Amino acid sequence: MSPSSAPRLFSEKEVTRHCTKDSCWVLLGTRVYDVTGFLRMHPGGEALILRRSGKDVSGEMEGPPHRHSENARRWMEQYYIGELDRDEAQTLRERRKSPEKTEGKTEEKKTEEKKKEVEVEEEESSPYSRCSSVDLDKDLVDWRKPLAWQVGYLGEKYDTWVHQPVDRPIRLFGNPFLEASTKTSWYWVPVVWLPIVIYLSWHCYTTLAQETTRVVFNSDHSVLVHKYSFPLLFVMGWFLWSFIEYCIHRFVFHMKPPAHNYYLITIHFLLHGQHHKSPFDGSRLVFPPGLASIVVGVFYLFLHHTLPEVLGMSVFVGGLCGYVVYDMIHYYLHYGSPKRGSYLYSLKAYHVKHHFEHQRAGFGITSTFWDYPFNTVIPDEKF
Structure with a gap:
């Protein structure tokens, strides 16, 4: 219409x-x-x-x-x-x-x-043509063309424009292969990463079971790491991921690019801005495995150089599992129908407020835990 x-x-x-x-x-x-x-x-x-x-x-x-x-x-x-x-x-x-x-x-x-x-x-x-809030002739960008190379020219208008969500698909690139590489079905996340989580968990547990792994403090003092410590190391990795999840979402995905910098605006839009503009685009709600592997690789290298090999791997696999759960929960918060009063129901309501009303708060996805110490909790409504 x-x-x-x-x-x-x-x-x-x-x-x-x-x-x-x-x-x-x-x-x-x-x-x-x-x-x-x-x-x-x-x-x-x-x-x-x-x-x-x-x-x-x-x-x-x-x-x-x-x-x-x-x-x-x-x-x-x-x-x-x-x-x-x-x-x-x-x-x-x-x-x-x-x-x-x-x-x-x-x-x-x-x-x-x-x-x-x-x-x-x-x-x-007959099916109705739903009215869209996007006026194809008057909007700040031309929706008939790929958006990736247009948004950088919005300048100071970009931040307001990108936080006014619409229910329509976004085409980022004109090249079909490049465009396809930015889309991922949700099931590819567990298909790619869960086998790795399962294998590495088994490897770490069996290695620790040999009782040859020790944490050395000095030449005279060392502590044997028992196989039953694996669950604790796994949970530590998951907890560490929750902090990384918060930091990436807040400081990278929600950075406010300078209005005069075309390239930073473009990068922001590709990383996260397009998700806020079209929050229910089901093909862009989880990380493509290729892009995710960069973050996963950096996480692994950090732990590998910080902790003894098996300990670092045990923490890493817990963090990797936390990432898989994060992506699955994020998809569910957009498309799932959790039971009223459940934990996921409250998370969904919290995340929707982040998208539609409080874009500078509510950065926790799988949990609101880190929003409290960093003072980014979405405030309760007052009437």
């Missing part, structure tokens, strides 16, 4: 009929939205929307318990399909109250109403 075209009109009866997972509509005042495609993404779970399908959700948007941000409202406009026909709805209610008034209709009136019914049926059987 183009912004200049007249909006479609729907009766209240039409809106209330769309109350299933396959077709879910809601009202915001007199505006009608088809939110079927948003059900899986909703941080509160699809059940919350389904219970309000066909109804006005203005009160829920204002809160409590949650006042939706301007970005959330802007996001909702992508699902706008038309307006509620108040006159038609009022006429329908009057006819229900006074059915005898319809008996004296002229044949011409009946024919006209029959035609309207046919038009409504045709509209309901």
Whole structure:
């Protein structure tokens, strides 16, 4: 639906009929939205929307318990399909109250109403073109072309633009091979890394079981490292990864590139900006194994030169497992439907707030632990 075209009109009866997972509509005042495609993404779970399908959700948007941000409202406009026909709805209610008034209709009136019914049926059987908040002619970038080489020219407008999310795919590069290399299905993360985690865990445990690994303090003092210390070293690695996860997300992914630096803006967009612009692009929610291997390699080299070989490897494998869990949880926070009241439910709500309202806070993904000592906890809402 183009912004200049007249909006479609729907009766209240039409809106209330769309109350299933396959077709879910809601009202915001007199505006009608088809939110079927948003059900899986909703941080509160699809059940919350389904219970309000066909109804006005203005009160829920204002809160409590949650006042939706301007970005959330802007996001909702992508699902706008038309307006509620108040006159038609009022006429329908009057006819229900006074059915005898319809008996004296002229044949011409009946024919006209029959035609309207046919038009409504045709509209309901055809897919609607959802209105997008991206105006292809007026947006700051040309969405018809690859974005990677355009965003650097946005300058001081980049930070605001990139933190106004949209529900549409992003094409970064024109070259098909280069573009494909930036996309990864979620299952490749466990397929590539879990066999390595399992093998290295077995290797470290069996090596420690030989009871030949000792931590040497000086020529006179050394301590034998028992095989039962492996779980502790593994957990230490996982904990260390959680800190690295926080630091990368906060200081690298959320660096604010200088407005005059084309290259840093471009790098930021490629690393993380594109994810904030299109947060539900399922092909870019996990790290491509090639890119991840660079971070994994640096992590391994650091531990290899810091700790004795088997100890360093034991900590490393714990960190690697933590990374796999991080990527899987991140994907689930965007597309999963955790049970209300569960830990993952609270994490999902926390992460969605990070995307839509508090981009300079809430950097923890698998846990909010590190947000507390670094004072980046997303504040509770006040009404």
